[in-house]
Amino acid sequence: MNLDWSVVWTHRQALTHGALLTIGLTVLTMLLAVPGGIVLAMMRLSHQPLLSRASLAFVEFFRNLPLVLVIYWVFYVLPMTTDVQLSPMSTAIVALVLNVSAYNAETFRAGINSIRKGQLEAALAMGMSRHQAMAKVVIPQAARRVLPVLASTWVSLFKDTSLVSVIAVADLAYSAMQVRAQTFRVLEMLTAMAVMYWLMGYPQAKLVDWIHRKYGVKE
């Protein structure tokens, strides 16, 4: 077999840009999907049935659709049914945020529910308001339990951003595929792409393991 690894070096700039975009997409999605998840979890736990059901519907809808379908739908169907035409980059962020917010909502809800009812009661019994009891007692404890799960979601998200390449967002996957298409160096480019994803993903996974150990539930 005739291999030419120089193709990777030649296109290093496109690949680096792609890698940076992948990181940027992950960070931006998480920055929006954490507050999104908190809002959805609060709605879900509220005593207003309307808010609670709206949140449940949102979560179950987006959690059970393939992400790639949501991406296609926002990009192709949304402009057909409404007048909204988003750029590929905006489409990517909207689709990722919808999906990850749904997951985060479940994570936060489970985290809050995992705190014993007695903790809330102890706070209320001292005369705290419900709001103070949540802010001072329940949420700080829930946050520690939620952190390892959020970290795992982060690592999945980092890899799942590659799906936005289907609408020509120039992330690492798309950039590598472009080079492959131009040079026909399939083995080299797919290998280079795998190595880059792995080298970026592995330290994150190790960091998650560390967070699990440090913040895992001990009582």
Place this chain on the structure above:
Amino acid sequence: MNASSTAASRRHADQPTVLAYEGVRKLFGDFVALQGVDLQVHKGEVVCLIGPSGSGKSTLLRCTNALETLDGGRILVDGQALPANETEVRQVRRRMGMVFQSFELFPHKNALDNVAMGPVTVLGMPEAEARQKAMALLDKVGLAAKAQNFPANLSGGQQQRVAIARALAMNPEVMLFDEPTSALDPETVGEVLSVMQRLAQEGMTMVVVTHEMGFARRVADWVVVFEAGAIIEQGPPAQIFDNPKTERTRDFLGHLGWNG
């Protein structure tokens, strides 16, 4: 068997009534947890609620600070009915300290901050002042040396003493104890009971749900026996433990191996 026949032996009968339960009813679905309970707690009194599990003692305690809502009757605190409105309920709650069976210390705060948290959050006390007060209270329960420990690094008995200090930090008029020693190893029960006994001697009004008959005999001014959501007998400890008026009280104490 009711208050009128035994008023003479009720030491605090002339003191103001701090808590008055009038026909208190509580349902959990179809289950009648409390079926019309009448009881008075006077200032400075230690009232122990005893009886089999599920007889309604803890439920009555939890109704007192509105952790449970009533399905009938009413509870007067210093002559005022428990309010329905959340903000007013908070005003009443801060006048009552509650100690739970499972301690419910806040695991993300050390002992000192657990105690200081109420005054800071609820009363708006400056943090330095609250910490100073918390330190004095930890000292009072014999745990000044453990102020920096987190709950996970305290024994059950120590955690419960911190929980008592935490409740005292709000300067309550009444202390409610919900089976405070039931979750403890036998060797640490004594240290918690002695803190409670000291509190009683200082004149704190206390309502204590307990299975510690020795404590009730020794410390209580008034003992109330529950069965199936109703009071079957109440009186001074000498009556309840040495000369119970009802067969069922005798049965209950007999089952516990209590023989005077």
